[in-house]
Amino acid sequence: MADAVVIGAGPNGLTAANLLADAGWKVLVLEEQPEPGGAVRSDCGVDPDFVSDVFSSFYPLAAASPVLRALRLEEDGLRWSHAPSVLAHPLPDGRCAVLERDVAATAAGLERFGAGDGEAWRELHGLWERFGSELLGCLFTPFPPVRPGLRLLGKARGAGALRLARTMLLPARRLGEEYFEGEGGRLLLAGNALHADLSPESAIGGGFGWLMSMLAQSHGFPVPVGGAGSLTAALVRRLERHGGQVRCGERVTEVIVRNGRALGVRTADGNAVRARRAVLADVSAPTLFTELVAAEHLPAQLLRDVHRGFQWDFSTFKVDWALSGPVPWTAEPAAGAGTVHLADGVDDLTRFAAQLATRHVPDRPFLLVGQMTTADPTRSPQGTESAWAYTHVPQRIEHDAGADGILGSWNEREQEAMADRIEAQVERFAPGFRSRIRNRRVLSPVTLQRMDANLHGGAINGGTTALHQQLVLRPTPGTGRPETPVNGLYLASASAHPGGGVHGIPGANAARAALRSPATRAVLTTARRTLAG
Numbered sequence: 001m002a003d004a005v006v007i008g009a010g011p012n013g014l015t016a017a018n019l020l021a022d023a024g025w026k027v028l029v030l031e032e033q034p035e036p037g038g039a040v041r042s043d044c045g046v047d048p049d050f051v052s053d054v055f056s057s058f059y060p061l062a063a064a065s066p067v068l069r070a071l072r073l074e075e076d077g078l079r080w081s082h083a084p085s086v087l088a089h090p091l092p093d094g095r096c097a098v099l100e101r102d103v104a105a106t107a108a109g110l111e112r113f114g115a116g117d118g119e120a121w122r123e124l125h126g127l128w129e130r131f132g133s134e135l136l137g138c139l140f141t142p143f144p145p146v147r148p149g150l151r152l153l154g155k156a157r158g159a160g161a162l163r164l165a166r167t168m169l170l171p172a173r174r175l176g177e178e179y180f181e182g183e184g185g186r187l188l189l190a191g192n193a194l195h196a197d198l199s200p201e202s203a204i205g206g207g208f209g210w211l212m213s214m215l216a217q218s219h220g221f222p223v224p225v226g227g228a229g230s231l232t233a234a235l236v237r238r239l240e241r242h243g244g245q246v247r248c249g250e251r252v253t254e255v256i257v258r259n260g261r262a263l264g265v266r267t268a269d270g271n272a273v274r275a276r277r278a279v280l281a282d283v284s285a286p287t288l289f290t291e292l293v294a295a296e297h298l299p300a301q302l303l304r305d306v307h308r309g310f311q312w313d314f315s316t317f318k319v320d321w322a323l324s325g326p327v328p329w330t331a332e333p334a335a336g337a338g339t340v341h342l343a344d345g346v347d348d349l350t351r352f353a354a355q356l357a358t359r360h361v362p363d364r365p366f367l368l369v370g371q372m373t374t375a376d377p378t379r380s381p382q383g384t385e386s387a388w389a390y391t392h393v394p395q396r397i398e399h400d401a402g403a404d405g406i407l408g409s410w411n412e413r414e415q416e417a418m419a420d421r422i423e424a425q426v427e428r429f430a431p432g433f434r435s436r437i438r439n440r441r442v443l444s445p446v447t448l449q450r451m452d453a454n455l456h457g458g459a460i461n462g463g464t465t466a467l468h469q470q471l472v473l474r475p476t477p478g479t480g481r482p483e484t485p486v487n488g489l490y491l492a493s494a495s496a497h498p499g500g501g502v503h504g505i506p507g508a509n510a511a512r513a514a515l516r517s518p519a520t521r522a523v524l525t526t527a528r529r530t531l532a533g
């Protein structure tokens with residue numbers, strides 16, 4: 001019998017499994033899909049000569065994660081690669097904001113958008129150099145982050161701490177306007193805020209945009225050599241070296257609970273799989289609490305909180321391409337960037353966010369574009385480009401702001417129309433782009449969820465990043481910790497603090513919670529039950 005069963009082989013499930021195996025536990029990971037990785041997978045499904053990342057691609061959060069660094073995945077074959085520049089945001093008039101790996105180069109480019117903007121970027125970077133590691137420490141440790149929190153307060157002191165807190169809470173538009181005269185710096189902050197479901201006007205969007213921008217500045221946006229799947233392969237290889245096992249094609253349908261304790265799980269074929277010590281769930285919070293655990297084992301308030309209060313992040317629509325040549329950007333500097341953001345300006349980002357909020361499919365979608373061969377030349381033959389773009393659409397669609405009548409059935413007509421709309425947006429910034437498409441693959445919200453049940457309706461972050469679902473409010477009001485009201489059951493996915501992205505922290509937090517002494521575990525489970533009830 002396994003000591004622990006982990007449900008789901010996403011990056012969080014695999015991180016949790018590795019930590020438990022390191023502690024000498026016998027670990028079994030059960031994965032619904034035919035292969036491990038969750039939203040960290042790559043394939044040759046677009047074109048046999050091209051490697052395409054099916055979901056996520058760029059891993060600054062992995063590079064900054066103390067947990068993933070400590071796993072030393074390089075010893076299991078992982079190698080990183082970088083594009084010449086990290087991120088570009090071209091504008092229709094041919095200007096281009098570029099986040100380079102060298103802070104002086106980024107600053108020099110932004111100075112061309114507004115006098116003093118280079119210095120403003122250096123100032124924001126200075127803030128990161130002073131407080132960045134403590135802030136990441138607060139995010140990357142289980143809640144409450146006592147030690148990094150005290151270190152941060154010690155460093156920032158009094159009014160400094162209040163000013164830092166204000167900066168973190170600002171919307172991206174406001175932070176950009178306080179620091180920058182021109183559009184370039186403002187766009188880098190706001191575009192990065194939209195990596196999560198935060199509009200330019202959302203509270204903490206400025207803090208999030210700044211954090212992502214500074215991770216980009218200090219770590220770049222690295223990609224695994226050979227495809228996103230190489231990161232998963234290293235996690236699995238390491239786990240197996242330590243005695244752990246991953247079984248694919250095994251959908252868990254129930255967490256077996258007796259007398260308030262998780263005893264194991266049941267799979268779709270009806271088999272019970274026992275776990276001597278713990279069950280760790282790398283599934284979404286709604287799936288865990290409304291599908292896998294019977295309601296009788298959970299406090300009624302928790303169920304009400306999940307049903308009424310849990311908010312998914314936006315839905316996602318993605319297109320992968322095999323291109324016969326590089327993207328012919330009008331703004332040349334975009335050619336060297338791994339990630340390219342496409343929107344006409346900060347106001348255009350607000351327009352896009354307003355369309356999402358009012359349940360419209362955007363007519364001129366904000367695009368995140370990945371130029372994967374630029375970031376890692378192994379992805380496709382020389383002179384070609386393995387590329388993708390995704391945008392967001394509402395979880396519940398009522399109108400199409402465009403002319404195609406896309407209303408969220410995502411039948412073939414709607415998928416093709418939305419993919420065409422995305423290509424038209426790229427074409428505005430890169431005339432001739434469409435003539436370079438050899439093959440394309442369309443990943444609608446329905447397809448994304450079919451390939452990974454955690455991507456509910458195409459949500460990519462396990463629930464909104466908005467302030468009202470963060471820290472002790474994630475996934476529902478409680479302790480902000482991985483314990484659940486069921487003894488021996490832990491939430492290990494991006495639905496748990498600190499949320500989405502490939503950093504492995506929710507998985508690590510869950511594993512560490514399971515490894516605590518029985519007395520501490522009992523206190524924390526009771527606290528969770530009390531707060532939920």
Ligand SMILES: Cc1cc2nc3c(=O)[nH]c(=O)nc-3n(C[C@H](O)[C@H](O)[C@H](O)COP(=O)(O)OP(=O)(O)OC[C@H]3O[C@@H](n4cnc5c(N)ncnc54)[C@H](O)[C@@H]3O)c2cc1C
Nearest residue numbers: 008010011012032038039056057058252454493494501502
């Ligand atoms: C299109 C897209 C682009 C993204 N881009 C980036 C990026 O560039 N950088 C970044 O850091 N993050 C990115 N993300 C977000 C990131 O991939 C996720 O936040 C991360 O994968 C979450 O990890 P997880 O382990 O919590 O869940 P997942 O990766 O979703 O893994 C969950 C696993 O559990 C399995 N599972 C679910 N239910 C069951 C069940 N009942 N039984 C058995 N198995 C089950 C699923 O099949 C899946 O394998 C992106 C996500 C998407 C979808």
